[in-house]
Amino acid sequence: MRYACGFSPVDPVVLLDAGRKGKHLVVPPLEYGRALDEARVSKVWDPEALRVPSESRRDPAAWAVALARRTRTCAATVSAAFPIGVARALERARIRVDIAEGALYPERAVKSEHEIACIALAQQGAVAAMRAALRALRAARVNRAGELVDRGRVLTSERLKSVIDRALLDRQCAARETIVACGAQAADPHHRGEGPLRAGETIVLDIFPQHQPSGYWGDITRTVVKGRASPMARRMYRAVRAAQAWARAAIRPGVRADGIHAEIKRRFEEAGFKTEHRDGRPIGFFHGTGHGVGLEIHEPPSIAVAKVRLRAGHVVTVEPGLYDPAHGGVRIEDTVAVTASGARVLVPCPYPFELP
Amino acid sequence: MRYACGFSPVDPVVLLDAGRKGKHLVVPPLEYGRALDEARVSKVWDPEALRVPSESRRDPAAWAVALARRTRTCAATVSAAFPIGVARALERARIRVDIAEGALYPERAVKSEHEIACIALAQQGAVAAMRAALRALRAARVNRAGELVDRGRVLTSERLKSVIDRALLDRQCAARETIVACGAQAADPHHRGEGPLRAGETIVLDIFPQHQPSGYWGDITRTVVKGRASPMARRMYRAVRAAQAWARAAIRPGVRADGIHAEIKRRFEEAGFKTEHRDGRPIGFFHGTGHGVGLEIHEPPSIAVAKVRLRAGHVVTVEPGLYDPAHGGVRIEDTVAVTASGARVLVPCPYPFELP
Numbered sequence: 001m002r003y004a005c006g007f008s009p010v011d012p013v014v015l016l017d018a019g020r021k022g023k024h025l026v027v028p029p030l031e032y033g034r035a036l037d038e039a040r041v042s043k044v045w046d047p048e049a050l051r052v053p054s055e056s057r058r059d060p061a062a063w064a065v066a067l068a069r070r071t072r073t074c075a076a077t078v079s080a081a082f083p084i085g086v087a088r089a090l091e092r093a094r095i096r097v098d099i100a101e102g103a104l105y106p107e108r109a110v111k112s113e114h115e116i117a118c119i120a121l122a123q124q125g126a127v128a129a130m131r132a133a134l135r136a137l138r139a140a141r142v143n144r145a146g147e148l149v150d151r152g153r154v155l156t157s158e159r160l161k162s163v164i165d166r167a168l169l170d171r172q173c174a175a176r177e178t179i180v181a182c183g184a185q186a187a188d189p190h191h192r193g194e195g196p197l198r199a200g201e202t203i204v205l206d207i208f209p210q211h212q213p214s215g216y217w218g219d220i221t222r223t224v225v226k227g228r229a230s231p232m233a234r235r236m237y238r239a240v241r242a243a244q245a246w247a248r249a250a251i252r253p254g255v256r257a258d259g260i261h262a263e264i265k266r267r268f269e270e271a272g273f274k275t276e277h278r279d280g281r282p283i284g285f286f287h288g289t290g291h292g293v294g295l296e297i298h299e300p301p302s303i304a305v306a307k308v309r310l311r312a313g314h315v316v317t318v319e320p321g322l323y324d325p326a327h328g329g330v331r332i333e334d335t336v337a338v339t340a341s342g343a344r345v346l347v348p349c350p351y352p353f354e355l356p
Numbered sequence: 357m358r359y360a361c362g363f364s365p366v367d368p369v370v371l372l373d374a375g376r377k378g379k380h381l382v383v384p385p386l387e388y389g390r391a392l393d394e395a396r397v398s399k400v401w402d403p404e405a406l407r408v409p410s411e412s413r414r415d416p417a418a419w420a421v422a423l424a425r426r427t428r429t430c431a432a433t434v435s436a437a438f439p440i441g442v443a444r445a446l447e448r449a450r451i452r453v454d455i456a457e458g459a460l461y462p463e464r465a466v467k468s469e470h471e472i473a474c475i476a477l478a479q480q481g482a483v484a485a486m487r488a489a490l491r492a493l494r495a496a497r498v499n500r501a502g503e504l505v506d507r508g509r510v511l512t513s514e515r516l517k518s519v520i521d522r523a524l525l526d527r528q529c530a531a532r533e534t535i536v537a538c539g540a541q542a543a544d545p546h547h548r549g550e551g552p553l554r555a556g557e558t559i560v561l562d563i564f565p566q567h568q569p570s571g572y573w574g575d576i577t578r579t580v581v582k583g584r585a586s587p588m589a590r591r592m593y594r595a596v597r598a599a600q601a602w603a604r605a606a607i608r609p610g611v612r613a614d615g616i617h618a619e620i621k622r623r624f625e626e627a628g629f630k631t632e633h634r635d636g637r638p639i640g641f642f643h644g645t646g647h648g649v650g651l652e653i654h655e656p657p658s659i660a661v662a663k664v665r666l667r668a669g670h671v672v673t674v675e676p677g678l679y680d681p682a683h684g685g686v687r688i689e690d691t692v693a694v695t696a697s698g699a700r701v702l703v704p705c706p707y708p709f710e711l712p
Contacts, residue, residue: 009546010533010653010654011654029638029642030545030546030642030643031546033544033546033547033637034544034546034547058662061436078440079441080417080439080440080441080442081439081440081441082439082440082441083436083437083438083439083440084434084436084437084438084439084440084443084453084455085435085436085437085438085455086436087440088455097440099440099441099444162525165525166522166525169518169521169522169525174530174532176530176568177366188389188390189386190365190386190387190389190390191389191390212532281389282385286385286386287386297366298366298367306414
């Protein structure tokens with residue numbers, strides 16, 4: 001909705017994109033004024049103007065049927081995520097409903113300069129928050145139990161996330177599922193992390209905020225150890241760092257995303273990191289190398305097994321990782337824009353590992 | 357999803373609630389460990405265990421079909437918001453898809469004690485943020501242009517929202533669409549507000565945050581004037597304050613929500629505030645009196661024109677308002693739980709109007 005017309009209200013609305021004949025938006029009466037001001041559409045309707053019967057005046061499915069009739073629309077293409085209730089109401093009114101193959105606006109994967117600037121705003125928030133988290137980790141000392149301590153209190157994942165949230169807020173960004181995962185938690189790439197942070201163990205910091213005014217997302221991950229890392233964690237870090245740098249350098253228009261993913265897998269194996277199961281738990285590299293970023297945090301194109309050719313204007317994460325419950329996890333992630341000749345890291349951020 | 361099984365990931369999942377035969381959840385491989393820990397279900401599946409063909413291993417529609425086959429499910433009832441792509445895939449596999457009349461879990465409107473405690477946590481955040489905003493407005497002085505000034509800078513809607521966001525963060529809450537609307541902006545109940553706040557004009561503060569750990573929402577509105585209000589704004593305030601207090605006192609199990617809404621309209625008319633259009637813009641009281649609050653910010657039951665009887669355990673807002681572009685807007689809102697004998701304001705907050 002935000003991509004198609006720049007309007008994204010709390011409650012449901014109906015948008016009809018009739019191509020050259022323009023876009024029609026139906027909104028609840030209370031949103032009418034704001035929609036007139038903000039929505040990039042040919043016409044804003046409220047249900048009364050569409051003569052929606054009063055008993056279904058609050059039902060978006062009835063708005064969709066009334067709008068289709070008013071605009072003499074006899075067939076509509078919708079996304080696979082379109083609500084079945086509205087689809088069935090359209091079909092009962094003899095309007096054909098087809099599902100788009102893939103994305104409804106496939107051109108959305110290629111970002112405009114303005115969109116890349118918005119993603120960069122989110123990424124500036126993410127990098128500012130990462131720097132704040134790294135500062136807090138550097139400033140922490142270590143108690144006898146090996147836990148990090150900050151201003152007299154144990155530094156937990158929860159407290160470090162609160163440092164991150166504050167830094168994001170300063171940049172008009174907000175994140176919901178920030179990862180600050182230490183030790184064995186870091187070996188599960190989706191573990192959000194909780195409890196005391198400990199010296200000598202890998203700490204994965206994965207921050208993916210949404211820039212609130214524009215709605216665009218950013219994404220960054222760094223992995224650090226307070227004090228000295230184990231020899232195995234150091235080996236994992238070196239392999240991930242090299243693979244991530246290689247992938248950033250390999251990205252350019254025309255290159256196959258799945259080829260990049262396969263090559264990272266190959267390099268990890270060559271470095272001695274096989275992807276397999278041990279005691280029923282996966283170890284090695286068992287997620288994608290990257291995903292598109294825009295008005296959604298996960299959107300096309302992905303850098304994984306799907307056959308995709310990268311194009312200028314794609315904005316993707318590059319985030320290989322290695323995981324092993326016995327040694328923790330290491331993931332390094334930047335968000336890059338594919339340019340005419342390569343890839344540009346949207347907002348650079350250092351890659352520290354062992355923190356003093 | 358969160359209501360049905362307590363699990364709410366970033367990416368799509370499939371949930372089958374087979375009633376007494378238990379709940380089945382299909383999640384992407386990366387979420388498997390977390391789902392095992394957190395989801396209240398009988399069984400967690402990953403697509404591989406369901407033998408989803410590898411070419412559709414990442415397609416939730418294929419997971420749904422595989423799960424239906426594995427559990428010998430031949431018909432499913434879904435919500436009206438269910439994705440049409442998944443519904444059509446099920447139908448192609450000869451699984452009947454029916455749409456629920458109304459909500460999929462209608463019992464969700466009646467909250468448990470634990471749920472009410474979660475909503476109260478969100479509401480504590482909302483009230484703390486409201487108090488912080490009121491403190492900032494009281495502390496502000498007024499410059500010669502009539503604008504509010506705080507620490508040498510003009511106090512804008514944007515700056516006051518940032519004060520609100522910080523107070524919310526301290527309570528593990530976050531809000532996206534906070535309203536701080538002054539003067540003519542306050543006359544449009546959905547205007548988010550922007551620019552300098554001015555003395556002598558109504559300022560509507562509407563804060564509806566989500567408590568991040570639990571996912572539950574809270575909602576509060578106060579309307580204030582810095583300095584002296586106009587006689588008309590004072591009349592509007594007195595009418596809204598009396599109507600809101602009356603409605604809170606009128607709520608009890610068995611009472612008709614639409615009756616409460618109609619009575620507020622009647623009281624406003626009696627006080628001289630007719631709801632009508634002037635120059636094409638609505639004036640008076642032209643939104644609902646309240647809505648349910650829970651894991652969504654707007655959910656059943658509503659206190660408006662729909663015929664609904666309130667029940668113990670309902671949690672609703674009570675938020676009458678009066679609007680007039682020539683005089684601004686006044687809305688007062690609390691979130692209340694319907695008890696055995698009446699309504700309990702979840703978190704009390706004063707009702708100041710003219711601020712020194």
